[in-house]
Amino acid sequence: MRFMIDLHSHLLPGLDDGSPDLQTSLAMAKMAVEDGTRLMACTPHRTPGLYDTTADQIRSSVSAFRTELDKAGIPLTICGGSDIHICPELPELLAAEPEYRLAKSDYFLFEPPHQFLPPRLIELVEKVRAAGFRPILTHPERLRWVRRHYDVFEGLIRAGCLVQVTAGSLEGRFGSEAKELAWRMLDEGRIDIIASDAHNLTSRPPRLSAAAALIADAAGEAEQWRMTVERPASILRNEALEPVGMSSVEQVKMQQTPTRSRAPQRLWERLLR
Template sequence: MIDLHSHLLPGCDDGAADLEMALTMARRAVDDGVRVMACTPHILPGLYSNDATGIEARVASLRQALGEADIDLTLVVGADVHIAPDLPKKLGDGTIPTLNGSRYFLLEPPHQVLPPQLENLIASLIGAGFVPIMTHPERLAWTRTHYDVVDRINAAGCLIQITAGSLTGCFGRTAQYLADRMLDDGRVDIIASDAHNLRARAPGLSKAREIVAARHGRELAEDLVIQKPMRILRDLPVAPHLASSRAAKFPTSQPAGEIRPFSRLFEWIRSA
């Protein structure tokens, strides 16, 4: 399996606290059947000031440590990117890394309240040639009352990633309900661990994969943890699950170099 969302890199965000924990998390992931893991630390202005250069160096160091510990896990570079006013620019100049150098990147919206210009931001990013992967919408406080936003974003080309632990009940009943509903509605494109530690946020995809296989069939389960993640890392086209049967509700392309302003969105986040 391929895990596209993890906080495995030690000491750079709220994930693995040190190298010992990172190695133990890696072993647990391998024991669970994961063979490739994206290292995706938070990039959040004012709190986690990670960038592509620093993440690449940390990944190289952890790769060496995995080899010395005889842990058969392939690491790729990425980031868990929060909204910022210069996000399109920093993606364009490579300051913020995409997943394995592809057009795809993880985008984490604010948890508590729906940003008022989120759909415009996503349209701008897609128009600039990037494909956002919205992380764990089932765990966002605003999703239940704005479920239609997830539908429109997905239809417009933004991929949707849910957390494996949401399907198994680790994040409570609401997250589990929304994860199940998104699967039933065909809105889920990727399942990832979002692993942070060895306790409540541990690595592992197999339990969630089996839940999906039992309810929706083995083909979909493998697609969410193997086939689509593999295509993303190879920078191949990946259509949202329901893209062929849904019309986008807002434009997904713009003239080159034209980015819709969303500075007010960032100001709103900082003042919230």
């Protein structure tokens, strides 16, 4: 594996419950590079009333951290974005503040509540899509309500949500229930990308390689490549993607592709031009 792209991390220091300081952020970046990641989206929480992260904070923090990475000689390319909690004004917020979107593309990380299914969630996704934005549903395997409301999860895919599963869930880092759901989603062909959702150096580290190896064994190297490089690259280039689960909501087993996709050499250095 030459390199990977991680579109969900809490790497920026002091903005949320992720990295608390610059020293930790640099150590996390170094760990990610050693694990094979070469491009990482820094996506602090935007949760009204808890983490009121502003677009200006994201912009300035990404710029400052990019300078620190260069000074430390850590070969990690970064871009901005946010892990956005749902809110009624979401379409307007995304239109007004491109910094909340991944590398200012039309794509953004879409986080529903963990403990309960909010009303009219699919309707909110439809409104966001009608406004021209592309939601990526973050870690549905860790949302406590998904097991009981799997039909809503499938409805979110039909409404246009891409699906991002946390790498650590496939390894069992978030418990047996999240692991079981993650593997169900993989077996059914629901997962578009994996990401680390890194918060620290220990319990939630910025590592993808172990999960990528599990995916390669279960679904083939071609699909692993698509989840860790090809689709994330397309997202950052703002290319139109349909959720992989859109055409396979009733499919039980993923079809394995024998040939491997190729990415341009040093792709991560050209994506953000």
